[in-house]
Amino acid sequence: MRSRFAVSSDDFDLAKVDPATTPGINSKTKARQFVTSTGPELREDQTRLYAGRKQSILLVLQGMDGCGKDGVVKHVIDLFYPTSVRVTAFKAPTDEEKQHDFLWRFRPHLPARGNIAVFNRSWYEDVGIAKVHNLVGPEVVEERYGQINAFEAEAAAAGIIVLKCFLHVSYEEQGRRLVDRLTDPSKRWKFDEADLVERACWADYMSAYSTAIRRCNLNPWYVVPADHKWYRDWVIAQLLTETLADLHLEYPERPDLDIEALIKRIN
Amino acid sequence: MRSRFAVSSDDFDLAKVDPATTPGINSKTKARQFVTSTGPELREDQTRLYAGRKQSILLVLQGMDGCGKDGVVKHVIDLFYPTSVRVTAFKAPTDEEKQHDFLWRFRPHLPARGNIAVFNRSWYEDVGIAKVHNLVGPEVVEERYGQINAFEAEAAAAGIIVLKCFLHVSYEEQGRRLVDRLTDPSKRWKFDEADLVERACWADYMSAYSTAIRRCNLNPWYVVPADHKWYRDWVIAQLLTETLADLHLEYPERPDLDIEALIKRIN
Numbered sequence: 001m002r003s004r005f006a007v008s009s010d011d012f013d014l015a016k017v018d019p020a021t022t023p024g025i026n027s028k029t030k031a032r033q034f035v036t037s038t039g040p041e042l043r044e045d046q047t048r049l050y051a052g053r054k055q056s057i058l059l060v061l062q063g064m065d066g067c068g069k070d071g072v073v074k075h076v077i078d079l080f081y082p083t084s085v086r087v088t089a090f091k092a093p094t095d096e097e098k099q100h101d102f103l104w105r106f107r108p109h110l111p112a113r114g115n116i117a118v119f120n121r122s123w124y125e126d127v128g129i130a131k132v133h134n135l136v137g138p139e140v141v142e143e144r145y146g147q148i149n150a151f152e153a154e155a156a157a158a159g160i161i162v163l164k165c166f167l168h169v170s171y172e173e174q175g176r177r178l179v180d181r182l183t184d185p186s187k188r189w190k191f192d193e194a195d196l197v198e199r200a201c202w203a204d205y206m207s208a209y210s211t212a213i214r215r216c217n218l219n220p221w222y223v224v225p226a227d228h229k230w231y232r233d234w235v236i237a238q239l240l241t242e243t244l245a246d247l248h249l250e251y252p253e254r255p256d257l258d259i260e261a262l263i264k265r266i267n
Numbered sequence: 268m269r270s271r272f273a274v275s276s277d278d279f280d281l282a283k284v285d286p287a288t289t290p291g292i293n294s295k296t297k298a299r300q301f302v303t304s305t306g307p308e309l310r311e312d313q314t315r316l317y318a319g320r321k322q323s324i325l326l327v328l329q330g331m332d333g334c335g336k337d338g339v340v341k342h343v344i345d346l347f348y349p350t351s352v353r354v355t356a357f358k359a360p361t362d363e364e365k366q367h368d369f370l371w372r373f374r375p376h377l378p379a380r381g382n383i384a385v386f387n388r389s390w391y392e393d394v395g396i397a398k399v400h401n402l403v404g405p406e407v408v409e410e411r412y413g414q415i416n417a418f419e420a421e422a423a424a425a426g427i428i429v430l431k432c433f434l435h436v437s438y439e440e441q442g443r444r445l446v447d448r449l450t451d452p453s454k455r456w457k458f459d460e461a462d463l464v465e466r467a468c469w470a471d472y473m474s475a476y477s478t479a480i481r482r483c484n485l486n487p488w489y490v491v492p493a494d495h496k497w498y499r500d501w502v503i504a505q506l507l508t509e510t511l512a513d514l515h516l517e518y519p520e521r522p523d524l525d526i527e528a529l530i531k532r533i534n
Binding site for chain 2: 087
């Protein structure tokens with residue numbers, strides 16, 4: 001699964017990935033059942049990860065508005081216990097944050113050992129929207145690719161497993177979802193007219209993200225076809241279960257404990 | 268439900284509350300079914316709360332080791348979406364935190380408007396363990412009751428609904444749970460020998476918490492009989508559903524949107 005979606009080519013281009021494709025599974029029902037069925041395994045591994053306090057997981061969710069970042073949180077991250085998972089959504093940087101280097105504001109939210117963090121948007125906005133709207137010059141964008149690679153290498157060295165997922169929706173599907181936000185009164189609060197400005201720059205975004213994915217692929221990117229919500233969730237659930245399974249997590253031994261003596265003390 | 272467990276008497280004493288009682292329901296199966304059944308309502312109200320961005324919820328969980336604070340998070344808070352709920356566990360204050368007043372470290376974790384925060388332990392440690400072990404003098408503890416009341420009033424004025432739950436377990440049930448942590452290899456990592464030191468001070472803790480509950484009851488305390496995990500969860504699930512229902516939350520109107528024109532722009 002991971003090798004199927006991990007970006008490996010030097011000429012990667014989002015334009016060549018069909019957002020509506022569903023390789024590996026055709027049934028929405030089976031996909032949803034699979035996602036639910038991973039719950040016990042995910043929670044078990046989450047508890048072992050937390051008990052061991054050695055590594056941590058950082059799931060980065062990127063993509064255009066309406067690509068389903070919140071949906072992944074609601075349907076996949078929801079499978080974890082709330083105890084050691086934390087979701088952070090990053091909006092436009094504040095005035096204070098702008099006084100620092102672009103990576104500064106993310107550091108305090110990196111997951112502590114044993115924990116799972118989910119970033120709804122990330123430093124890829126700083127080579128995404130920042131590039132599309134020329135918020136910084138091209139030489140600054142160029143520098144940032146290197147700074148991002150160094151930052152992610154530092155995180156990896158600290159035991160943080162960085163999973164970067166680009167949720168890839170089509171222009172047409174985004175349109176349907178934005179219309180849905182307008183027509184459904186229970187979703188209308190989500191609608192932000194600014195999203196239409198970004199929608200008008202679609203091709204520029206695809207180009208900027210394609211470049212960012214190519215240039216910052218030391219921790220591989222996973223590009224997830226996301227026009228079908230059930231497929232998107234199915235892929236992410238597998239990425240998480242496979243990643244956690246690979247760690248071969250065990251509960252820590254406690255040779256420090258004299259169990260019999262302690263039980264006597266309790267009773 | 269809230270009136271049943273809200274502390275209202277001026278001579279409140281934990282010693283008079285039976286931790287094994289289960290008023291209102293006798294069936295574990297029915298209690299668990301009820302908790303699960305509240306999920307859709309809780310998530311709907313959570314989304315409305317978030318959409319409205321006016322109020323927020325702070326659930327404070329206090330109690331002796333093994334009273335089930337983590338259990339409540341895993342079985343009740345888990346019913347919410349992870350999007351706008353955040354759990355923070357407070358351990359002993361760090362050296363830096365000790366350089367500030369005792370309430371300082373909690374402020375950054377208060378819930379933003381529209382969000383739900385769960386505090387696993389809180390400033391009640393500062394009139395609990397701090398009092399039992401004489402970490403500060405009695406005159407400081409005395410001052411802290413007033414400071415806590417002012418702090419909670421400030422939070423309430425800022426739109427934070429503070430729900431304080433004391434999970435009340437018996438000495439015997441705590442003993443069983445601690446023994447279980449030692450005998451079950453998948454729970455052994457949780458065992459901390461320091462918990463036995465606190466266990467030895469049981470009566471002092473009951474007295475300190477009884478006083479704190481009496482003195483800091485402007486936002487009423489809910490004392491939850493917690494020897495039965497299913498009962499504890501049943502009570503908390505009801506406290507949350509009732510509290511949210513009382514807010515009569517609605518999705519915000521969006522008179523600012525010219526829906527027809529926007530749909531045309533999208534298509």
